[in-house]
Amino acid sequence: MSQNVVYTDNNATTMVAPEVVEAMMPFFSQLYGNASSMHFFGGQIKKHVDEARAKVAALLNADPTEIIFTSCGTESDNAAIRGILAAQPEKRHIITSRVEHPAVKNMFQHLGKNGYRVSEISVDRLGRIDLDELREKLDHETALVSIMWANNETGVIFPIQEIAELVKSRGAAFHTDAVQAAGKVGIDMKKTPVDLLSVSGHKLHAPKGIGVLYLRKGVHCVPFIMGGHQENGRRAGTENVPYIIGLGRACELAHQFMSVEQREVARLRDLLENELTEKAIDATVNGDIEHRLPNTTNISFKYIEGESILMLLSEVGIAASSGSACTSGSLEPSHVLRAMGIPFTRVHGSVRFSLSRYNTEQDIHCIVKHMLRIEKRLRDISPFGRDEIHAH
Amino acid sequence: MWDYNEKVKEHFLNPRNVGEIKDADAVGEAGSLACGDQLKLMLKVDDKGIITDAKFQTFGCGSAIASASALTELIIGKSMDEVAKISNKDIVDYLGGLPVEKMHCSVMGHEALEAAVNNYYGESPETLEDKKKHVVCECFGVTDQEIISVVRDNKLLTVEDVTHYTKAGGGCMSCHDKIRALIEKVAGEAEKAALPKPETKKLTNLQKVKLIEETFEKEIRPMLRADGGDIELIDIEGSRVTVSLRGMCSSCTSASFTLKKYIEPKLREFVSDDITVEEVKP
Numbered sequence: 001m002s003q004n005v006v007y008t009d010n011n012a013t014t015m016v017a018p019e020v021v022e023a024m025m026p027f028f029s030q031l032y033g034n035a036s037s038m039h040f041f042g043g044q045i046k047k048h049v050d051e052a053r054a055k056v057a058a059l060l061n062a063d064p065t066e067i068i069f070t071s072c073g074t075e076s077d078n079a080a081i082r083g084i085l086a087a088q089p090e091k092r093h094i095i096t097s098r099v100e101h102p103a104v105k106n107m108f109q110h111l112g113k114n115g116y117r118v119s120e121i122s123v124d125r126l127g128r129i130d131l132d133e134l135r136e137k138l139d140h141e142t143a144l145v146s147i148m149w150a151n152n153e154t155g156v157i158f159p160i161q162e163i164a165e166l167v168k169s170r171g172a173a174f175h176t177d178a179v180q181a182a183g184k185v186g187i188d189m190k191k192t193p194v195d196l197l198s199v200s201g202h203k204l205h206a207p208k209g210i211g212v213l214y215l216r217k218g219v220h221c222v223p224f225i226m227g228g229h230q231e232n233g234r235r236a237g238t239e240n241v242p243y244i245i246g247l248g249r250a251c252e253l254a255h256q257f258m259s260v261e262q263r264e265v266a267r268l269r270d271l272l273e274n275e276l277t278e279k280a281i282d283a284t285v286n287g288d289i290e291h292r293l294p295n296t297t298n299i300s301f302k303y304i305e306g307e308s309i310l311m312l313l314s315e316v317g318i319a320a321s322s323g324s325a326c327t328s329g330s331l332e333p334s335h336v337l338r339a340m341g342i343p344f345t346r347v348h349g350s351v352r353f354s355l356s357r358y359n360t361e362q363d364i365h366c367i368v369k370h371m372l373r374i375e376k377r378l379r380d381i382s383p384f385g386r387d388e389i390h391a392h
Numbered sequence: 393m394w395d396y397n398e399k400v401k402e403h404f405l406n407p408r409n410v411g412e413i414k415d416a417d418a419v420g421e422a423g424s425l426a427c428g429d430q431l432k433l434m435l436k437v438d439d440k441g442i443i444t445d446a447k448f449q450t451f452g453c454g455s456a457i458a459s460a461s462a463l464t465e466l467i468i469g470k471s472m473d474e475v476a477k478i479s480n481k482d483i484v485d486y487l488g489g490l491p492v493e494k495m496h497c498s499v500m501g502h503e504a505l506e507a508a509v510n511n512y513y514g515e516s517p518e519t520l521e522d523k524k525k526h527v528v529c530e531c532f533g534v535t536d537q538e539i540i541s542v543v544r545d546n547k548l549l550t551v552e553d554v555t556h557y558t559k560a561g562g563g564c565m566s567c568h569d570k571i572r573a574l575i576e577k578v579a580g581e582a583e584k585a586a587l588p589k590p591e592t593k594k595l596t597n598l599q600k601v602k603l604i605e606e607t608f609e610k611e612i613r614p615m616l617r618a619d620g621g622d623i624e625l626i627d628i629e630g631s632r633v634t635v636s637l638r639g640m641c642s643s644c645t646s647a648s649f650t651l652k653k654y655i656e657p658k659l660r661e662f663v664s665d666d667i668t669v670e671e672v673k674p
Contacts, residue, residue, distance in 0.1 A: 089618050115615050115654065305428060307394075307453035311404065325428040326453035332563065333428065348428045348451075381410050381457065383432040383449035384425060 006318045006363045010203075011152050011180060011296060011354035016246070017205040023249040024207075027242035035239045036230060045241055052248025056212055059182065059251040060197070062189040068213040068231045069244050073179040073200030074103040076213040077146075079224035079235070080175045080196040081107050084144045085116075086222035088173075091143030093117045095172075097129055098339040099153075103198075104146050104177055105335070121147070126288035127156040127340045135166060142172040149181035149197075153323060153336040153352055154287030155296025157185065164193045173219065179203055183254030184261055184293050195219045201243065205356070206250035210243035257357050265355050266294035268364050272353060273297045275368040280375050281388060286342055286350060295355040298323070298337075300346035303385040304378035309351055312374045318367055323350040345384075396454060399488045403458035408465055411447040420508030422500045427532050427559060429456045429497065433463070433504040437512060441472045448504075455494040462486045463501040476509050478502070479545040480557070495557040499542055528570045531563025536574060543578045551575070595664060597628055604633065607662040612655055619644070623655070631666040633659060636673070647671070 007015065033042035035049050050064070057064040070076045081104070085094070096108045098120045112118040119137040122130050129147065138145070145167045150157045160176055167174040175196040178187060183204035189197070196219065201210035215221055215234065227236025254261075277283050282302040301309065306324025313320055323334025325348065332338075333347045342350070353367065379385070396404070416434035423430040429452030436445035446464040450457055462483050467475045480502035484490050490498060526535040542548060542557045551571045555562045561571050595603070604625055616622055620640035627634040635655070637647050644650070648671070656669040 092619075113654070115619070115650070303425075303451060305452050305456075308404070308457060311454045315405070324453070344426045344428070348425075381407065381449060382451045383421075383430055384451055 004317055006359075006366050008353040008355055008359065008363070008367065009319045009321050010356040011155075011352065012321055013202045013208065014205045014356055015358060016202075016207050017250060017253055019253060020206055020246045020249045024242045024246040027245050031241075035241055036228070045239075049239055049241060049244055052244045055248040055252045055255075056199075059255050060187050060189050060199075060214055061191070062214055063217065065232070066189070066214055066217055068215055068235050069239065069247075070211040070213050070235060071209060071240070072211040073101075073177070073198050073203070074211075075224070076198035076200070076211045077101075077103040077175075077177055078107055079213055080198060080215075080221070081111075081144065081146060082224055083221035084173045084175065084196065084219075085111070087220040088143050091141050091172075093119070093139060093141040094143055095119045095121065095134065095137055095145040095147075097121045097123065097147045097158075099123055099127065099151055099336040100146070100148055101152055101177055101179065104148070108146070117141070123156075123339055125341055127151060127154045127286070127336070128288050128291070129158050129163070131159070131162065131166070134163065138167065138170040138172060140171070142170065144173045144175060146175040146177070149176045149178040149187070150185070150293050151287070151336060152180045153334060154298045154340075155180070155293035155354070156287045157181065157291045157293060159291075160194065161192050168193045168195075180293060180296075183251070183258070184295060186258065189214065189216070196221065201247045201250060204250050204254050206247040207243060210240060210247045212247070260357055262294045265357055265359070268359055268361060269295055269297050269353075269355050271361070272355075272364045272367060273299065275364070276371060279368070279372055281379055282385070283375070284346065286337060286340065286346075296352065297354075298350060298352045300337075300342065301349040301351065301375050302345055303382050304349045304375060306349055306351060308378055309349070309371075309374055312377070313367075313370060316366075316370050318370060320367075321352045321354075323352070324348045394454070394491050394494065396458075396491070397488050400455060400458045400490065403461040403487065404454040407457050407461040409445075409447050409461065409468070410449070412449065413445060413447050416447075418508040418512035420504040420506065420511055422503035422507060423452070423456075424533065425451065429453065429500060431456065431460050431500050431504045433460070433508050435467075435508050435512070437472060443467050443470055443472065443475065452497065452500075453494075455490050455497040456500065458487060459483050459490070459497040459501040460504075463505060467505065472509060472512055475505060478505060480542065481545055492553075492556045495546075496559050499538075499557050503538070528574070529558075529560035529563070529567045532559040534558050534560035536570075539571060539574050540578055543575055548575065549579075600628055600663060601625065603663045604628070604659060607658055611658045611662065615654070616650075626672055631664065631668060633667055633669050634672050635669060637671060642673070 033045045035045040053064045053067050056067050094116050108118050121134050147158060147163055149160050164174050173195045176194050177198045179198055179200040182199040195216045197214040199212040202208040223234050225236050230236055230239055273285060276299055283299050286298040286300055306322030307326035310322050323337050325333040337347045337350055413434040413436055417437040418435040420433045431450045434447045435443050438444050446468050448460045448464055450460045466486055480498040483498040483501045527533055528536050528539055538558055539554055539560055548554055551561050551568050554560055554571050561568050608623055622638040624636045626636050651669055651671055659667045
């Protein structure tokens with residue numbers, strides 16, 4: 001693409017940080033040994049893998065022995081859920097929320113068809129979890145609760161401290177998909193009694209193909225992938241050394257930039273959100289703005305359709321995403337926005353802008369300028385809400 | 393991202409004939425806000441029955457806008473009799489093809505045209521009550537006539553095709569059997585064209601027993617055993633399979649649920665899709 005790219009789809013994937021690429025390079029060429037080998041050539045690699053593990057652990061304030069490298073966030077989610085259930089086969093009840101990522105949602109659906117009793121906890125109009133409902137649903141048969149740390153579509157952050165304490169007090173295991181939260185908000189495994197937690201590399205400026213499963217010491221979890229003794233026998237398969245190194249470096253950077261993320265990225269996000277909601281014909285923000293990731297905004301433009309918006313944004317080099325049915329590949333619009341009870345008139349026209357520390361104020365002005373033009377243009381074609389345009 | 397061809401993209405970026413005709417001679421609407429697309433078509437028709445102008449307004453995705461634009465280009469200058477013969481396929485051909493998942497956009501164009509033609513000839517549009525009686529797919533409000541017409545025009549063979557073209561069956565999926573019946577009905581009409589029907593392989597009882605035992609062993613027993621139960625095959629009569637649940641399963645209150653929701657679907661998947669399972673108490 002020759003034109004300038006304004007990339008605001010960082011909840012889908014992020015740019016690999018140049019420092020990360022640089023850290024990885026030697027491990028493709030001169031340092032290609034197998035970390036599990038007995039000889040010096042492989043042995044020197046193990047030291048680097050250990051360092052990376054320590055950096056990942058530092059981001060989560062966890063012990064390095066609690067970090068298991070996987071291939072992606074989905075593998076971490078699957079391994080956590082299957083592993084916990086296999087370790088306590090007598091318990092047949094599992095709980096999740098209605099707004100999970102497909103990596104958890106579809107796994108629960110599968111288990112529901114295979115003999116498990118599944119409870120789904122609702123969210124309210126602002127996408128906040130119903131803690132009372134969770135309290136009611138927990139019973140002595142509950143093996144596992146899996147609720148995400150932050151939602152990928154709206155950025156809403158769940159009260160994981162409270163949820164984890166509640167679940168632990170009832171004797172069930174607690175897993176959280178922290179793929180969107182890791183690197184954007186503080187995570188402290190010494191303080192929050194989470195048993196298992198999933199992280200994905202490519203959401204925090206590491207490459208695709210690397211993830212982490214945090215497994216608290218003392219929690220029984222049957223390995224998902226069997227084979228060699230790598231990762232202390234908890235995840236077999238030769239260590240993906242360059243990517244592990246890359247993830248270590250990315251976590252180190254995320255740690256360093258955490259305050260920038262929370263201050264500067266949030267400022268840009270708020271600027272974008274305020275400009276659009278003030279100047280557009282009809283734009284409203286979806287989700288609880290008090291408890292939200294600093295980089296995400298989900299805005300519904302009434303009476304216009306998301307795919308059309310994305311295509312017109314693409315024309316001018318702006319990348320974003322939408323919860324409309326037409327962009328999902330299925331006929332159903334976003335399950336997250338529907339679970340929140342957002343009316344169809346707004347779900348189909350929802351656009352998610354997810355920023356990163358690489359966005360600039362100039363990007364924001366560019367998006368606002370084009371988005372207002374696009375809204376006007378699509379409203380002019382739309383048969384709905386015609387009086388409102390003229391009134392505007 | 394959808395793989396739209398250049399012509400579709402061009403019509404999306406520069407749609408022809410967008411707007412309103414205040415004193416239209418015929419108006420037709422299709423789709424709904426809930427489904428994520430809606431089209432309003434307005435026509436100006438002279439006293440010879442020729443369409444002199446057509447305008448549209450649409451709420452929808454790229455291919456919905458392109459389809460509406462293409463439709464107006466197809467009908468301007470034609471007589472009402474001529475346009476009554478236009479099908480969704482003509483819109484697709486005009487655009488040089490649409491992704492299969494997007495065929496419903498062309499169908500929406502055709503439906504709006506059909507509604508406009510009816511409106512022109514003074515036929516009152518189908519009332520909501522009337523429509524409800526014929527709805528096959530509750531999720532997207534699609535009627536039997538709508539399904540029959542796309543199946544016929546586009547020679548559709550599967551439920552999935554019908555979903556791509558009309559959205560019917562794309563929600564809760566509970567209408568799949570009805571859609572299948574409509575496809576068979578149309579295929580029946582076209583019998584002379586000798587449509588090959590998918591052959592269901594006939595199994596001998598011996599083969600069936602072997603397959604059922606295999607499915608029990610690989611798919612069903614591991615799950616039952618985890619709960620301290622087991623299953624035994626008692627009898628087979630045609631597609632009716634009788635089983636007995638053992639161990640913990642025999643006294644389990646959710647046994648009939650397991651039977652219908654788990655065991656029967658598994659046997660349908662691995663043995664034959666017409667199997668029904670019944671339990672006899674030991």
